Amino acid sequence: MKSLAELKELRNKVQKEMKKRDQGTRAEIIVGMGTCGIAAGARDILKAVLAEIEKRDLDVRVTQTGCIGMCEKEPLIDVKLPGKEKITYGNLSEADVQKIITEHVVNGNIVSDLVIARHK
Amino acid sequence: MKDSIYRSHVLICTGTGCVSSGANTLKESLEEELAANDLSGEIKIVETGCHGFCEKGPIMIVYPEGVFYCEVQSDDVAEIVEEHLLKGRTVERLLFKEPMTDEQIPSYQDIDFYKKQQRIALANCGQIDPEDIDEYIALGGYEAAGKVLTEMDPQEVVDTVKDAGLRGRGGGGFPTGLKWQFAKNSEGDKKYVICNADEGDPGAFMDRSILEGDPHRIIEGMLVAAYAIGADEGYVYVRAEYPLAIKRLEKAIEDAEEYGLLGENIFSSGFNFKLHIKKGAGAFVCGEETALMNSIEGKRGMPTPRPPYPAVRGLWGKPTNINNVETYANIPYIINEGADSFSAIGTEGSSGTKVFALTGKINNTGLVEVPMGTTLKEVIFEIGGGLGKGKKFKAVQTGGPSGGCLPEDYLDLPIDYDSLLDAGTMMGSGGMVVMDEDSCMVDVARFFLNFTQSESCGKCTPCREGTKRMLEILNRITDGEGKDGDIELLLELGEHIKSTSLCGLGQSAPNPVLSTIRYFRDEYEAHIHDHNCPAGVCSDLVSAYVIDEEACIGCGKCAKVCPVDAISGEIKSPFIIDPDVCIACGACEPECPVDAISQA
Structure with a gap:
C-alpha cells in the first residue's frame, strides 16, 4: 500500500464489486464458522448447503463469517437474495438447510419458523 | 432411459382443482412454446396429481x-420459457408469496439480544x-492506520488514545494512552508491541471470537500502537488451544x-x-505480562518483579507495549471517529464499551x-434472556478466577471498572458466569480456587502454599468435615496471599473465596455447622432420598433412572430406596408421577 489514496481507491473498488454482487442474480449464503458454530455442527451445515446447491444446480455464493454473538442459536446461516435484506436463521439441522434452500433461496419465501432476524 | 437426457422437468398439476382453473390449456401452451423454442427434447412436461394447494x-x-410457480396462466408461459428455461432466471412475480412479509420479521436492532448492545470491538x-x-x-x-501513518505524528496518536479514556480491556483497566506514553518516552533503538491473546479464564471467549471473526482489526490496532511508540516489530501471543484463531490470523498477516x-x-x-505469532502452551500465568514475555523469549513462563515495567524494560530488555486483544480492537474506531466520540460512550471513569462472554x-x-x-440486570435479563427453566437467579461471577461472585442485591450495579472493584469483584477480561439456586457457592469457590491453585507457577510461597492450604480447607468443608474457625482462617490466608504475591494471579486468586464468604457466608456456615449443603450439590452433605410408601403407586419409574440400583420393589406395590447405596443424586425425584420421593 503506497498511500491512503490507494487504500481508498481499493475500498471503493471492493465496495462497488460487493454492490454489484448485491444487485446481480446470485444469492449468497453465509455460514457462521466461529468455534461456537463449528462446535454446534456448522461444518455439517456447510456441507449440507453445498450438497443441496450442487443437487439443484444453483448459482449461489457460499461464504463464511465469525461469531456474531448468538452462540446459543448456532448453527446460524444468513441468506441474502439479490436486492433483498439479509435474513438470519438459527438452531439449524441439515434437514432445515434443505427447507431453507427450497423455500427461501429458490422460491423466495422466508421460512418463518426458523428465522431469527433480518439485517436492515 | 430417455429421461436421463432431459435437463429439466416441468411439473404441471392436473388435479381437478388446477384443471378447473385452466391447467389443461396451460399444458398445451407450454408444449407449443417448447416446440417453438426447440426445447422439446431437453425439457419434459410431467402431469402430476393434486398438491393440495x-x-x-x-x-x-x-x-x-x-421453483414453485402458482396461478400460472397461458399468457405467462412464454415468459417462463424465455426467462427460466432458456436463461435460467426465475420469474419472480409468479412465485408463491407467503402471507409473512419481510417487515414482519424483527430486524437485528429490534430483537432483545441486540437492542441494548453497541458494537465497536465486535462491529x-x-x-x-x-x-x-x-x-x-x-x-x-x-483507514485508521493509513491516517495515522500519513497524517499524524506519534504524540498526536498517543494523545488521541489518552483523550478517548480507553482503559485496558484485559482486566487491569490501566489507561492505555498512558501506557503508550511510557513506552514512547523510553529511549531505545528497538521497541516491541505485543498483543496478549492468552485468554485463559474459564468461560471466557471474547478474544478468540475477535481473532476468529475480525483478525485484521487487531493487526490494524497493533500497527497504530507500533507507530505511536516507535516499534517496528510485534508479537501476538495466542494460546495453541485456539487453532482456528491462529489459522485466520496467519492468513490475515499473509494478506496484509x-x-x-x-x-x-x-x-x-x-x-x-513486522508481525509474528507466538503460540502459548496454555499456562494461565502466561497471561501475566512479564510471564508472557519470558515465554516469548523461550524461558519458563514465570512473572518477574515490576518495576521495571515492560514500557521501560520489556521483551529482550527493550521497551515494549503490551495490550489485550479487545483493547487493540477499539483503536481503529478511536482514530476514525475521534476521541470525543469514544469517550461519549460509557461512564466518566470507564469510557467505551465492554465485551462479555455470557455463560452458565x-x-x-x-x-x-x-x-x-x-x-x-440489563445484561443478564434483557440481553441474556434470564435464567433457564424458571430458575431463580443466585449470583453472577465476573472476572473469572480472579473475580468474585455478586448476589441478587447487586443486579442494579452499573458495570464499570471501579464499581465492580468496590463490590469485591473485578471487570476482568469479560467472562460472566450466571448461577441459579442449584449452584452451591462453596463449591463454586472451590472450583475456581482449584483452577488457580493448579495454575500457580510456584514462584511465590504465599501463592504456591497458601492457595493449596485454602483449597484443602474448602475440600474439607464440602466433604462435611468443616471446623469452627475455618471461615476466619480462609479470610486470613486470603488476605495474606493477596498482599504478598508477586503477580496478578496470586493477588487475585483468593477473590472467589473472599467474595463468596462476603455475600454467602450463611452457606459456608450451613456446610460447617449443620453439615448441610443448601443447594444440594455437595454429595457428602446431602442425605439419601426416601419413598413415601403411602403415596407410592408402584410404577417403578424411579428404579429405572437410579444410576446405582438403590431402588427396588415389585410393580404395583411400594418401592424402597436403600439409604446405604443411595448417592443422593436426585435423579429419581422428578421421575415420580405422584411426588412420593423426597430427601430424608
Missing part, C-alpha cells in the same frame, strides 16, 4: 431447482468473511503483507512493521458488547 392453481414446478464479527481482507477494507478497514500493510515503508511513510445458567449463551455503565 388448489387455491393458488394452476401450479407449475420446475426441476431440478424446485465486523459475524458481518464479514474473516479470511477476506477485501471485506475488511470495504468496511473502512486500515501482500497488500503492503505490513512490512516495509507502509503507506510510503518510511514506517516498517443463562438462556442466551453468547457474546455481547455493551456500553460501560450498563447494569448487570
Whole structure:
C-alpha cells in the first residue's frame, strides 16, 4: 500500500464489486464458522448447503463469517437474495438447510419458523 | 432411459382443482412454446396429481431447482420459457408469496439480544468473511492506520488514545494512552508491541471470537500502537488451544503483507512493521505480562518483579507495549471517529464499551458488547434472556478466577471498572458466569480456587502454599468435615496471599473465596455447622432420598433412572430406596408421577 489514496481507491473498488454482487442474480449464503458454530455442527451445515446447491444446480455464493454473538442459536446461516435484506436463521439441522434452500433461496419465501432476524 | 437426457422437468398439476382453473390449456401452451423454442427434447412436461394447494392453481414446478410457480396462466408461459428455461432466471412475480412479509420479521436492532448492545470491538464479527481482507477494507478497514501513518505524528496518536479514556480491556483497566506514553518516552533503538491473546479464564471467549471473526482489526490496532511508540516489530501471543484463531490470523498477516500493510515503508511513510505469532502452551500465568514475555523469549513462563515495567524494560530488555486483544480492537474506531466520540460512550471513569462472554445458567449463551455503565440486570435479563427453566437467579461471577461472585442485591450495579472493584469483584477480561439456586457457592469457590491453585507457577510461597492450604480447607468443608474457625482462617490466608504475591494471579486468586464468604457466608456456615449443603450439590452433605410408601403407586419409574440400583420393589406395590447405596443424586425425584420421593 503506497498511500491512503490507494487504500481508498481499493475500498471503493471492493465496495462497488460487493454492490454489484448485491444487485446481480446470485444469492449468497453465509455460514457462521466461529468455534461456537463449528462446535454446534456448522461444518455439517456447510456441507449440507453445498450438497443441496450442487443437487439443484444453483448459482449461489457460499461464504463464511465469525461469531456474531448468538452462540446459543448456532448453527446460524444468513441468506441474502439479490436486492433483498439479509435474513438470519438459527438452531439449524441439515434437514432445515434443505427447507431453507427450497423455500427461501429458490422460491423466495422466508421460512418463518426458523428465522431469527433480518439485517436492515 | 430417455429421461436421463432431459435437463429439466416441468411439473404441471392436473388435479381437478388446477384443471378447473385452466391447467389443461396451460399444458398445451407450454408444449407449443417448447416446440417453438426447440426445447422439446431437453425439457419434459410431467402431469402430476393434486398438491393440495388448489387455491393458488394452476401450479407449475420446475426441476431440478424446485421453483414453485402458482396461478400460472397461458399468457405467462412464454415468459417462463424465455426467462427460466432458456436463461435460467426465475420469474419472480409468479412465485408463491407467503402471507409473512419481510417487515414482519424483527430486524437485528429490534430483537432483545441486540437492542441494548453497541458494537465497536465486535462491529465486523459475524458481518464479514474473516479470511477476506477485501471485506475488511470495504468496511473502512486500515483507514485508521493509513491516517495515522500519513497524517499524524506519534504524540498526536498517543494523545488521541489518552483523550478517548480507553482503559485496558484485559482486566487491569490501566489507561492505555498512558501506557503508550511510557513506552514512547523510553529511549531505545528497538521497541516491541505485543498483543496478549492468552485468554485463559474459564468461560471466557471474547478474544478468540475477535481473532476468529475480525483478525485484521487487531493487526490494524497493533500497527497504530507500533507507530505511536516507535516499534517496528510485534508479537501476538495466542494460546495453541485456539487453532482456528491462529489459522485466520496467519492468513490475515499473509494478506496484509501482500497488500503492503505490513512490512516495509507502509503507506510510503518510511514506517516498517513486522508481525509474528507466538503460540502459548496454555499456562494461565502466561497471561501475566512479564510471564508472557519470558515465554516469548523461550524461558519458563514465570512473572518477574515490576518495576521495571515492560514500557521501560520489556521483551529482550527493550521497551515494549503490551495490550489485550479487545483493547487493540477499539483503536481503529478511536482514530476514525475521534476521541470525543469514544469517550461519549460509557461512564466518566470507564469510557467505551465492554465485551462479555455470557455463560452458565443463562438462556442466551453468547457474546455481547455493551456500553460501560450498563447494569448487570440489563445484561443478564434483557440481553441474556434470564435464567433457564424458571430458575431463580443466585449470583453472577465476573472476572473469572480472579473475580468474585455478586448476589441478587447487586443486579442494579452499573458495570464499570471501579464499581465492580468496590463490590469485591473485578471487570476482568469479560467472562460472566450466571448461577441459579442449584449452584452451591462453596463449591463454586472451590472450583475456581482449584483452577488457580493448579495454575500457580510456584514462584511465590504465599501463592504456591497458601492457595493449596485454602483449597484443602474448602475440600474439607464440602466433604462435611468443616471446623469452627475455618471461615476466619480462609479470610486470613486470603488476605495474606493477596498482599504478598508477586503477580496478578496470586493477588487475585483468593477473590472467589473472599467474595463468596462476603455475600454467602450463611452457606459456608450451613456446610460447617449443620453439615448441610443448601443447594444440594455437595454429595457428602446431602442425605439419601426416601419413598413415601403411602403415596407410592408402584410404577417403578424411579428404579429405572437410579444410576446405582438403590431402588427396588415389585410393580404395583411400594418401592424402597436403600439409604446405604443411595448417592443422593436426585435423579429419581422428578421421575415420580405422584411426588412420593423426597430427601430424608
